[in-house]
Amino acid sequence: MxxxxxxxxxxxxxxxxxxxxxxxxxxxxxxxxxxxxxxxxxxxxxxxxxxxxxxxxxxxxxxxxxxxxxxxxxxxxxxxxxxxxxxxxxxxxxxxxxxxxxxxxxxxxxxxxxxxxxxxxxxxxxxxxxxxxxxxxxDTGFHRTNPAVARRYALPERPETADLRRYGFHGISYESLVRNFTAQTDADLPPRLLALHLGNGASLCAIHEGQSVATTMGFSPLGGLTMGTRAGEIDAGAVLHLVGDLGLEAAQRLLHHDSGLLGLSGQTADMRQLAESDSERARFARDHFCYWITRQAGAMIAAMGGIDGIAFTGGIGENDSAVREKVLANLRWAGNIPSWVIPAAEEKHIARQALALLKAPAPS
Known part of the structure; x- marks a missing residue:
């Protein structure tokens, strides 16, 4: 075998x-x-x-x-x-x-x-x-179905901006979720599904009729939600200010490795440890995480023209019930939305695709 x-x-x-x-x-x-x-x-x-x-x-x-x-x-x-x-x-x-x-x-x-x-x-x-x-x-492949207005930044057409676009990430996770949805839930894939991949890296994806139409990460995995050590949403002017003050290398380190839950709490990037802490900064970090999930969920819902279901995956999405409950409570304005927890299966999905290519006939 x-x-x-x-x-x-x-x-x-x-x-x-x-x-x-x-x-x-x-x-x-x-x-x-x-x-x-x-x-x-x-x-x-x-x-x-x-x-x-x-x-x-x-x-x-x-x-x-x-x-x-x-x-x-x-x-x-x-x-x-x-x-x-x-x-x-x-x-x-x-x-x-x-x-x-x-x-x-x-x-x-x-x-x-x-x-x-x-x-x-x-x-x-x-x-x-x-x-x-x-x-x-x-990881970028699943999001290639995003429309041009979702992918393009409002930059002029120049050689130096040619590759600057919203690529999106966690695509293998989302593609696997779509493929396995019915088998995992005994339900049909909702026409408009908000998928949340929540872990040390975190993002949302608007999945309309099985295809990605918008996602919170952009040019790099740094953008979008508050993450374990990544800043997530931040004004480009603030980034330029940091580079001017700290230099490029130090600014990169701060944004990628010293920010997010770690930077907000001053303690750890681990959600389990933050949940067990009685520190006000730890509580604020968890609130910040949930706030930006639900704030950016509104944009994903708008991109789909509504919402028919919510799916949580990733380490935090699967295991932190308090985060799930907070997010669902914050989204009650959207109606009584069914939700599911679907275990991440990225590696299995990669193996499936490789096996399919192994079995595929060679091009003539």
Whole structure:
């Protein structure tokens, strides 16, 4: 039976899972602390310390960990990667060819915190297993159905603005939610569905007749809602002011890593810890998170011309009932809207797409 290794590579960690041809997850494995104090976790066993200076070493350790559980390299039929940004040209899940790799590389300036690490993973596996097909699924792909008025910023047409648009992210999560909706809920997909992917990264998506028509993230995963460490909605003038005061690198760090729930609370980006805290700043951070969800939900509802259902997914969306109740209470003005909690299944969806491409006949 075909086995697909699904990979989500970051700067200091690689999360991977093996799926069989029936889309059952057979093993989860994670390399942590790449370039720092490394560790490898295989299945449910405790993580063990291991020197992991770079992504290639980390993948060597991951493949060794697979072999230790009885999964040989020859047993793998493909590797499928989550890639945050496909740039202006890549949307559909596709095999990684030299041209596709070049397009992912060209999109690095659009996702400097993500795409370089995806490329490191692709290159490391190509060196270790050159005959194994690799596929890329893009977080931006689902939102390519947004109308032009939703995608375009009000900027002049110049070469330097050509790639500046609202791309949107978490698309793999939303596409999976749409595909699995009926099986998960025993209900038909609502014509106008507000989907909320709430986790350390968070966004909303207006899904009309199964297609994305608007989403809160824009040019980068920094925009939109209050997130774990990302600022979310902020005036461009404030960003320019920060760059002028702090310099580009320090401003980037503040907006991406020191803001959001962490910045508001002064304590943590973890919603569970904030819920347990009796700090006024912790309560304010949670209120801020819910306020901006419901404020921007109004825009998503307007983009669909109404609302027929709400679906929560992601770590916070699935597990924090107080956040769900607050959001639903804030949206009572929209009527008695049915809501569902749908477990995120991004990796399974990526495996499904890779298997479909493996089985597809070669073009004549």
């Amino acid at each position: 075909a086995l697909v290794l699904v990979v989500n590579a970051g700067s200091s960690s690689i999360k991977a899972a093996v799926f069989d041809g029936g889309l059952s997850e057979t093993l989860r494995i994670e390399a942590q602390g790449i370039g720092q104090t490394g560790a490898l976790r295989v299945g449910k066993a405790p993580a063990r310390a291991l020197a992991l200076p770079d992504h290639r070493t980390a993948f060597t350790a991951i493949l060794a960990g697979l072999r230790d559980t009885g999964i040989a390299t020859a047993d793998l039929s493909a590797v499928a990667h989550r890639v945050v940004h496909g740039g202006p040209d890549l949307g559909e899940t596709t095999e990684v060819t030299p041209a596709v790799r070049a397009a992912i590389a060209a999109a690095q300036p659009l996702a400097p915190l993500h795409n370089p690490h995806h490329l490191s993973a692709i290159d490391a596996l190509a060196a270790l297993m050159p005959e194994l097909p690799q596929y890329a699924a893009f």
